[in-house]
Amino acid sequence: MPIKIPDSLPAKEILSGENIFVMDESHAFHQDIRPLRIAILNLMPTKETTETQLLRLIGNSPLQVDVVLLHPSSHTSKNTSAEHLKSFYTTFDEISDRRFDGLIVTGAPVEQMEFEDVNYWEELKVIFEWSKKNVTSTMHICWAAQAGLYYHFGVRKVSLPDKCFGVFPHTLSHNNVKLLRGFDEVFHVPHSRHTDVSREDIENNPDLQILAESEEAGVYLVSTHDGKQIFVTGHSEYDPFSLKWEYDRDIAKGMDIEIPKHYYPKDDPTRTPPAVWRAHANLLFANWLNYYVYQETPYDIGAFI
Numbered sequence: 001m002p003i004k005i006p007d008s009l010p011a012k013e014i015l016s017g018e019n020i021f022v023m024d025e026s027h028a029f030h031q032d033i034r035p036l037r038i039a040i041l042n043l044m045p046t047k048e049t050t051e052t053q054l055l056r057l058i059g060n061s062p063l064q065v066d067v068v069l070l071h072p073s074s075h076t077s078k079n080t081s082a083e084h085l086k087s088f089y090t091t092f093d094e095i096s097d098r099r100f101d102g103l104i105v106t107g108a109p110v111e112q113m114e115f116e117d118v119n120y121w122e123e124l125k126v127i128f129e130w131s132k133k134n135v136t137s138t139m140h141i142c143w144a145a146q147a148g149l150y151y152h153f154g155v156r157k158v159s160l161p162d163k164c165f166g167v168f169p170h171t172l173s174h175n176n177v178k179l180l181r182g183f184d185e186v187f188h189v190p191h192s193r194h195t196d197v198s199r200e201d202i203e204n205n206p207d208l209q210i211l212a213e214s215e216e217a218g219v220y221l222v223s224t225h226d227g228k229q230i231f232v233t234g235h236s237e238y239d240p241f242s243l244k245w246e247y248d249r250d251i252a253k254g255m256d257i258e259i260p261k262h263y264y265p266k267d268d269p270t271r272t273p274p275a276v277w278r279a280h281a282n283l284l285f286a287n288w289l290n291y292y293v294y295q296e297t298p299y300d301i302g303a304f305i
């Protein structure tokens, strides 16, 4: 939340220069407050786990948030019960005439397919197009970041020789960007994917900026200059044991998979992995909700764009 201080206090100029969010009295006086309306398009097979992870992060905010859970109507879920979807989820056609302050599109285990072979791709394209006019800011996570960068900007998806799997150190590629406010100079994020986004395509696109990256895991955070679209290639929302669970699952299937990097103490999978990315995850979501959603969205959501 912004600090409200008198218009003429000297600290105002100093803090504004440091990109600390300061709101003067006249602006604060005119600010109306209402709950935020956020939609989560959950493409993960493990929907209950993912919705819990994302709600935990969204819930860590002083703002009231009304959440609408969406699943793709063109895909029949094998791993989430129809009862769960019927009780808690809706579909895009039910909400397409509404506007949202924020939209989160999750990852999906379809990264090794062509986008066009994913059975909800046509529906997702419609949702991506709709989001440009009907959502103040959209956060795309993991596969959704690859899909969104491809759909909106033609950025290619690239296969990796080995799965990018582990918890990697990241650094900031930009200063004074609101999404990065309060980030440590080095922070950690889990990644778990077989594909990457083309850095070259992102760098050649004047509408995109790389905000954070990792020597080992590559590009992590990308945004449009206006912050309406945020692309997150890792899984900051993952629980402490998500990577362990994926690793154990793949070993049980007999897959030839490397141990997640920088995860288990001394790379020993019998030891308990510490979660070292929680603070980053909370800050990323808090910054997005505050600066890109709450501060940007109009009070009268029906009236924008």
Ligand SMILES: CC(=O)SCCNC(=O)CCNC(=O)[C@H](O)C(C)(C)COP(=O)(O)OP(=O)(O)OC[C@H]1O[C@@H](n2cnc3c(N)ncnc32)[C@H](O)[C@@H]1OP(=O)(O)O
Binding pocket: 043, 044, 045, 046, 075, 076, 077, 078, 079, 080, 106, 107, 108, 109, 110, 111, 117, 118, 119, 120, 141, 142, 143, 144, 192, 193, 194, 246, 249
């Ligand atoms: C790059 C990223 O975004 S990473 C995020 C993805 N990570 C995860 O989902 C981790 C957890 N998931 C898992 O461990 C596994 O997917 C499991 C255990 C849930 C199921 O795995 P499997 O039994 O091997 O595969 P299964 O045949 O059930 O299909 C898995 C999922 O692939 C997706 N999928 C497969 N084929 C298609 C297709 N043609 N079109 C769209 N989605 C498809 C679906 O989401 C499907 O699950 P769902 O029907 O419940 O939505």
Ligand SMILES: N[C@@H](CCO)C(=O)O
Binding pocket: 108, 109, 110, 111, 192, 193, 194, 246
């Ligand atoms: N995170 C995924 C890989 C990408 O589909 C998994 O290991 O299940």
